[in-house]
Amino acid sequence: MPEIAEVARVVNHLRRSLVGKTLKTVATQDDTNVYGKAGCSAAEFSKALTGKKVLEANRQGKYFWLVMDSPPHPLMHLGMTGWVHIHGDKSMVRKSKPKDEDAEWPPKYWKFVMETDEDSKMEVAFKDARRFARIRLLDCAAADIRNTTPLKENGPDPVIDTDVFTEEWFMQKMISKHVPVKALLLNQANISGIGNWVGDEIMYHAKLHPEQYSNTFGATELKQLYNSIRYVCQTAVDLLGDSSQFPDEWLFNYRWGKGKKNAATKLPNGAAITFLTVGGRTSCVVPSVQKKIGPVTADVKGGEAVTISGGSEAEPISKPVKRKKHIAKASNCSSFEEESDEDVKEKDPPAKRARARKPPAKIPPKK
Template sequence: MHFGMAGWLKIKDADTYYYRTDKPADKEWPPKYWKFLLETTEPKTEAAFVDFRRLSRIRLVDCPADEIRSYSPLKENGPDPVADKDILTLSWLDEKLKSKKVPIKALLLDQANISGIGNWMGDEILYNARIHPEQYSNTLRDDQIKDLHTSIHYVCKTAFDLLADSEKFPEHWLFKHRWGKGKKNQPSVLPNGDKITFLTVGGRTSAVVPAVQKKTGPVTEDADGDAAPGAKRKRGVKHESDSEHELKQETSKAPKVKKEVDEKPTNEATGRRRSTRVRK
């Protein structure tokens, strides 16, 4: 199951943090926007796959359950920081980073490299490791790679152990302070006053704290106007939010409307073309 931006698996008569609601209509079964219902026998219950944006996906894999990661599409994924801690070692990460020349944030989000790291988690990992998201992966120093390796396991394990209940996340995490973007009278800053800026890396909005996430090598774009010596900078890049990015993707897939132009002939007396009517 791929939940996309807004999908979820709602279990009947069970309270799940993400889907928690006080609206009576949202407590009905099957829930609103359900796409798929699954019934189990032991224990007997029902689960509903919900998604109001229709960006999520379900794939049925015919294989033994304990071997599912050996079948497509999971076999194409990289190791999971929680389930494959013995694989995602410091030496493995060092080799992976040096074998590619891509922004480190984009590398973390690519499931073919590492499984299970989403957008906010990638930002949290890089903030904790004090690494700028635009810096090329093959330019990180050995000490930065070590910090990154530690941060990956720390952030992923903490979120997993807390069952993704964000109210229990550590107060010093970037996650607790990054949601002020675009809101009036709610500046995006940390409690110590450090500013949080936003830019697009790998097609996703990234939250960055320039005061601690310095550029120590070549980067793809310049977020705060303080590029490191020799860093490349692309100008005129429009930064967009996750929702804007997803909406753009949805719009691009929509069928194009054919426009038919119905023009009246030119007025012979004046030589001017008469009014034009466009029908969609």
């Protein structure tokens, strides 16, 4: 799923391809999910942008947008399988996809295709097979884009908002919550841009366990985690999500084998790789590195929660409530184990959930 680094890659290419140019045509295909759930329509999108000049391309976390010469401005989120293609630019074809992915134009599952009117014509397409992406229009001044919904409800970006995302701010955020730390990182209302693989990389680099509750870490561990967030996010963004350039020691290089035949279950040094469900998401963990030093959620999905001796005091934790995982279906596309985290929310501690409602509530439908 595209995260902070992949979105940085998209924005980098949009700056090279569209900024400073006028959109001659904007062809669209209506989609009640991609456009409709964001309060827009394909026809409105096309009408609003055709003939406009693109002044800037920017991002915050997993959201990115184009600044036009007059409102409205398009704001986009890639969801699970969304991507931006530039006709003839092979650097935007993801390495994990077949070599002929960009053979047809527009690409399969396209939602819009923009064409510039310059002599050196550029064509940019937005595609999404599983339809979790969101495309909307923001009718505001360019300077107010980040103060507009949904961006204003999202937390600071650890790469571009270093004036806000300080060590002190992060420590206060951590101790103010009582949720598994991985769930806190994935909640975009706390920090923008961290998704599943980035979250796992951060936890591995910090040598901390993703199940441990956020307010049970000491100052040393919090500083370590903050530095890991800054390091992993900045490095991934600087490399524009090009995994071939990621450091050899990163967990990213070894984490994709779950459920695959003959896949590696260990790091090159022999350390075992395991998978847990934390905050409703699959987490890749190296137990010999990521030690439990405080209260944690269930070690195994549906198992008993435990408290590690020597950790900070915390309220007793009861047996967690089992929840069914909702997997969206789409025709002609392979299944994905991870759901979209555009709307990831922190889960209350199991004991609190059990007291608050009986029987357990169902997971609300995605917006």
